[in-house]
Amino acid sequence: METSLAVDLARVQFAFTVSFHIIFPALTIGLAAYLAVLEGLWLKTKKSVYYDLYRFWIKIFAVAFGMGVVSGVVMSYQFGTNWSRFSDITGNVLGPLISYEVLTAFFLEAGFLGIMLFGWGRVGPKLHFFATCMVSLGTLISAFWILSANSWMHTPAGFGIDPEGRFIAEDWMEIIFNPSFPYRYTHMMLAAFLTTSFVVAAVGAWHLLQRRGDERARVMFSMAMWMAAIVAPMQMIAGDQQGLNTLEYQPVKIAAMEGIWPASQSGVCWSLIGWPNMEKEVTEFDVCIPHLGSLLLTHEWSGEVKGLKNWPADERPNATVIFWTFRIMVAIGLAMMAMGMISIVLRINRRLYDARWFHKLALVMGPSGFIAVLCGWVTTEMGRQPWVVFDHLRTADAASPLTVPEVATTLALFVIVYIPVFGIGTYYLIRLMRKDFADLPAVAPAGGPGRQQHAKRPLSAAQDPALPGRGAGEPAE
Numbered sequence: 001m002e003t004s005l006a007v008d009l010a011r012v013q014f015a016f017t018v019s020f021h022i023i024f025p026a027l028t029i030g031l032a033a034y035l036a037v038l039e040g041l042w043l044k045t046k047k048s049v050y051y052d053l054y055r056f057w058i059k060i061f062a063v064a065f066g067m068g069v070v071s072g073v074v075m076s077y078q079f080g081t082n083w084s085r086f087s088d089i090t091g092n093v094l095g096p097l098i099s100y101e102v103l104t105a106f107f108l109e110a111g112f113l114g115i116m117l118f119g120w121g122r123v124g125p126k127l128h129f130f131a132t133c134m135v136s137l138g139t140l141i142s143a144f145w146i147l148s149a150n151s152w153m154h155t156p157a158g159f160g161i162d163p164e165g166r167f168i169a170e171d172w173m174e175i176i177f178n179p180s181f182p183y184r185y186t187h188m189m190l191a192a193f194l195t196t197s198f199v200v201a202a203v204g205a206w207h208l209l210q211r212r213g214d215e216r217a218r219v220m221f222s223m224a225m226w227m228a229a230i231v232a233p234m235q236m237i238a239g240d241q242q243g244l245n246t247l248e249y250q251p252v253k254i255a256a257m258e259g260i261w262p263a264s265q266s267g268v269c270w271s272l273i274g275w276p277n278m279e280k281e282v283t284e285f286d287v288c289i290p291h292l293g294s295l296l297l298t299h300e301w302s303g304e305v306k307g308l309k310n311w312p313a314d315e316r317p318n319a320t321v322i323f324w325t326f327r328i329m330v331a332i333g334l335a336m337m338a339m340g341m342i343s344i345v346l347r348i349n350r351r352l353y354d355a356r357w358f359h360k361l362a363l364v365m366g367p368s369g370f371i372a373v374l375c376g377w378v379t380t381e382m383g384r385q386p387w388v389v390f391d392h393l394r395t396a397d398a399a400s401p402l403t404v405p406e407v408a409t410t411l412a413l414f415v416i417v418y419i420p421v422f423g424i425g426t427y428y429l430i431r432l433m434r435k436d437f438a439d440l441p442a443v444a445p446a447g448g449p450g451r452q453q454h455a456k457r458p459l460s461a462a463q464d465p466a467l468p469g470r471g472a473g474e475p476a477e
Contacts, residue, residue, distance in 0.1 A: 004396070006399070007395065009407040009411055010399050013082060013411040014075070014082065015381075016415065017071065018075060019374060021075060022373060022377055024067050025072075025192070026195045026196075026369065026370060027370075028061060029140065030193045030195060030196025031061045031064065031196050031199075032061065032139045033139075034200065035057055035132055035136070036129075036133050037223075038050045038051075038053050039129045043126070049219050050219075052216050053216055058116075063425065063429055063432065064429060067422065071422070074414075076098075083398055083399060085398050086393070086398035090167050092166060092167055092168050093168070094153075097148055097152070097175075097176070098145070098146075104138075104145070105138045105141040105145065106138075108134055108135075108141065109139070111134070112138070113135055116131045119131060143188060143192075144185060148177075148178070151184050152178045152181070152389075153388060153390065154180050154184075154249070154384055155178045155390065156391075156392060157174045158170055158171035179249055180242075180249060183242040183245045184380075186241075187235070187238045187376075191235065191376065194232060194336055197225075198224070198336065199366055200221075201221055201224035201339075202363050202365065202366025203434075204220035204224055204362075205221060205358075205360070209356065209359050209360070210436075212354065222352065225343035226343075228343065232339075236337065239330075244297075249390075252308065252311050252315065252383075253383035256308060257322050257379060257383065258271060258297070259283035259286070261281055261282060261307045261309050262307040262309060263307055265304065265307055266302045266305075267302040268291070268303070269286075269291070270296060271283060271286050271293070272287045272288060273285065273327075274286040274287065275323075278316070278318065278320055281309060283319075283323075314386065315386060317383045317384065317385045318382055321378065322382050325375040325382075326375070328371070328372070329372045329376045332369075332371060332375075335365065335368065336372075339361070
C-alpha cells in the first residue's frame with residue numbers, strides 16, 4: 001500500500017511541475033513566431049507600428065522564456081530521483097532523443113537569443129531578424145524532440161528488449177517518427193499558436209477598451225483574430241486525425257474519454273455529459289446523441305468501438321477524469337472557432353474595433369488556451385495509465401524505490417517554492433501586458449544605434465531598444 005501511495009505522490013509531483021512548465025512553451029512557441037512576423041513586416045513596410053509591437057512583446061517573451069527554462073530544468077532531475085527505473089529501462093531510447101533536443105534546439109536558441117534580446121543597435125536589422133527567426137525555429141525543433149520522445153511512450157516502435165529487460169534502439173526513424181508523433185506534434189503546435197493568439201487578442205482587447213483608436217492595439221487585435229479564424233478550424237481537423245490514430249493504437253484511451261463500457265458496441269452514442277463510475281462500470285447521468293459517437297470516432301454511422309470492459313480493470317485509465325478534461329478541451333476549441341468566425345463577420349461589417357462586447361469576450365478568453373492545453377495534457381497522459389510505456393512498462397515498475405515521506409517532502413517543497421515564485425512571475429507578465437503603449441518612447445535613446453550601453457542583467461531585455469536606422473531625436477514614423 002505504501003509503495004502504491006509513493007508512486008501516486010511521484011506522479012502528482014511530476015504532474016504539478018509539468019503543469020507549471022507546459023504553459024510557458026505553449027506561449028513562447030507562438031510568441032516567437034509572432035515576433036518574427038512582426039519584425040519581418042517592419043523590415044518590409046518600415047511602419048513603426050510593427051516595431052512598437054515587437055518591442056512591446058519582446059519583454060513578455062523574455063520573461064516567459066526564462067520561466068519556461070527554469071521550470072523545465074527541474075523536471076529533468078525527477079527522472080533521476082523519482083523515476084530512476086524508468087530512466088534505466090528506457091534510457092537507451094529516450095536518452096538520445098532528449099540529447100538531440102539539447103544539441104539542436106537549445107544551442108540554436110542560446111546562440112541567437114542574446115542577439116534577439118540585446119542586439120538592437122549592435123547588429124544590422126537583417127541579422128537581427130535572422131536571429132529572431134532562428135529562436136522561433138529553435139522553439140519548434142525543441143518541441144519536435146520532446147514530443148517525439150513523449151509520443152514514443154504512447155506508441156512505441158523501432159525497439160527491441162535486451163536480456164536484462166531494457167529497451168534498445170533498432171530503427172531510429174521508426175522511433176522518432178512513431179505512429180502517433182506526426183499527429184501529436186501538429187496538434188500541439190496548433191495549440192501553441194492558438195494559445196498565443198488568444199493571449200495577444202486579450203491584450204489587444206484590453207488596450208482597445210482603454211483607447212479604441214490606438215493603432216497598435218488595433219493591429220495587435222486584428223492579427224490575433226485572423227490567426228484564430230484560420231488556425232481554430234485547422235486544429236479541429238488535426239484533433240480529429242489524432243483521435244483516429246488514438247482509436248487505432250490506444251483504443252482503451254478512447255473508451256475512457258467517451259465513457260464507453262460494453263466490450264464492443266456499434267452505433268455508439270456520443271455523451272454530452274455524464275459521470276463514468278469506475279466501480280460500477282457504467283456512465284451515470286448520461287445525456288447522449290445516438291450514433292454520433294461512432295460517426296465522430298470512426299467516421300461511420302454504425303462504426304464499432306471497443307468499450308472499457310474489453311480490458312481488465314487494472315489496465316483501464318481513470319475515465320472519470322479524462323471524460324471531462326477531454327470535453328473541456330473540445331468546448332474551448334469550439335469557443336475559439338466561434339470567436340474566429342464572429343471576428344470575420346465583425347470585420348466585414350467594419351465593427352471589429354468598435355464592438356466592445358466582443359472585446360470583453362476576447363479578454364475573458366485570454367487564458368482559455370492554457371486551460372485547453374492543460375486539459376489536453378491530462379487527457380493524453382492519464383489516458384495512457386497504468387502504463388508509462390504503453391503496453392510494455394507499467395508506471396508502478398518505473399518508479400524509484402522511495403518511501404512516502406521522502407516523496408511527500410519533495411512534493412511539499414515544490415508547492416511551497418513554485419506557487420510564490422511563478423505567481424510573482426505571472427503577475428509581472430500581466431503587468432507588462434497591461435503596460436500603456438504611451439510608455440514606449442517615441443524617439444530613440446541618445447547615442448543612436450550601435451552606441452547603447454550593454455545590458456547588465458537578463459531582465460534588461462525588458463528595457464526599450466533603439467529603433468535601428470533612427471538617429472537620436474529622430475521622430476518615429
